[in-house]
Amino acid sequence: MSFDERGGAPVRRPSTEGRRSASLFQFVSGYGYSAAGRDLPEVSRGRTTVTTILLGLVLPVLILAVWWVAAESGAIPDYLLPSPPQVVAAGVELAQAGLLATYILISVQRVLLGFAIGAAIGLVLGALVGLSPLASKLLAPLLGAIRAVPSLAWVPLLTIYLGIYEEPKITLIAIGAAFPVFTTVAGALRHVDPHLVEAGQAFGLGRLALLSTVQLPAVVPSIVSGLRLALAQAWLFLVAAELIASSMGLGFLLIDSQNNGRIDRLFLAIILLGVLGKTTDALVGLGERALLQRWG
């Protein structure tokens, strides 16, 4: 039952091969990736975590010391550089007036609300653009243009449309938070390993099942890093948002202190923004690690 017997393409093998093995092409063919050899994410042990934290504190402490010395020595007048105790005193003063907690809470609330709304919108748009070439062609240019608008440029418009209370502020923060999620999710979905998608199809997964079984889990790490970026962005947009006729919040504290020449409060506001932003980021980072253990 043989057809053209001479059809086999000539294949050379190393001349040392005896007839012992008839495995001809083993050395030619790539057997795909095995998962072996990819490192497990490093599980941080107690000691390394402590060392990392201590190392991270070195520069802040150093800067604090230099600042302190510079301010106390009188080399720089305190209307330009308040000393650390003066900043602390400003904080205590605000706290006693019942304002500090209010400012912090209202700002945190705005950031979290805007972040949640923006992230949800970013997720939906990202999924659309990442999965559907048509949606991508329709939406991507528009979204790219909207994204290019600087945050402050929205302020006047939002004030006219949405008034001066919480709505415009939260909207602005949501705009800021949506884009990192949108970009990372859309990009990641577009680049899900086509081999895995095909394997899913081969085993009978329909569009939706494919999405929930293969595509979404594959982009969990990207979603998480998108969320992290979005949260950082939400803090960035907070200050712009609180330029909108606010009477509370850390952004308001900045403007108000500038108007009143309270440089100690300016310092306080900046330090609080930095510390709060870093803290929320660290919390998300913890969640991220847990998620990556499961999905990574």
Place this chain on the structure above:
Amino acid sequence: MSSSSSSVTVATPALPVSLRGVGRTFPAVRGGEERIVLRDIQLEIAPGEIVALLGPSGCGKSTLLRQISGLDRPTAGTLTIDRTAVAPADQRSAVAFQEPRLLPWRTVARNVELGLPRGLDRRQGAERVAELLELVQLSHAAGLKPREISGGMAQRVSLARALARGPGVLLLDEPFGALDALTRLTMQDLLVDIHRAEPATIVLVTHDVDEALALADRIVLLGTRHDRPGATISMILDVPGARPRDRASVVLTRLRAKLLDALGVPSHHGA
């Protein structure tokens, strides 16, 4: 290896496969030329038959398998399973790809689960998965993630996943390629056992002439003639003898020499 008679029966009967004048040409991309990979493939596979596809690297073995699985469509000819046309991602067949293609975030057991037929209840599904893992000797690895297992283990998971639904047509693309020699022999015996317990029509791509001789009813050689682009069937060999076969038998030795010769490799056999 003990017999693999299963307690959860999901197997569908083996189905015939027919390829008539199948060809696959990839269209030109940006100024390049179109690529004629396969042409004029004519093959009738009987239900329950094991066919080994042999041929040099890059000749189109995986491409041919993709045509049968319905993951790709031929540009010429027709393909049928059980006398009806192959559908896109046809569910009557199951594939073990050349690369394991496991979902990295799922455990080994959950990866095998992906291959189960729809409509199996939870308990039956779990039982079937446990059984399959036992079969490919991976019970101990059920809870591990793909990144925690070796390449050979991943291939066995992929094999178990393909077996999970007891498909009518089983398409195996170098399923034992990444296994060490010993495990490979064990797995080959295992496949013989599985085939006896749940007869499926099997198309097996392999580089290994001995593997083809041990497992196949027929060996199909793909090759390209120097004067024409596109690989087609250059030889079909019937392999006699019931499985498991004596790998050292005279008949097989003669067939091996013939195959190696056809593949362009001197066999150094008895001259």
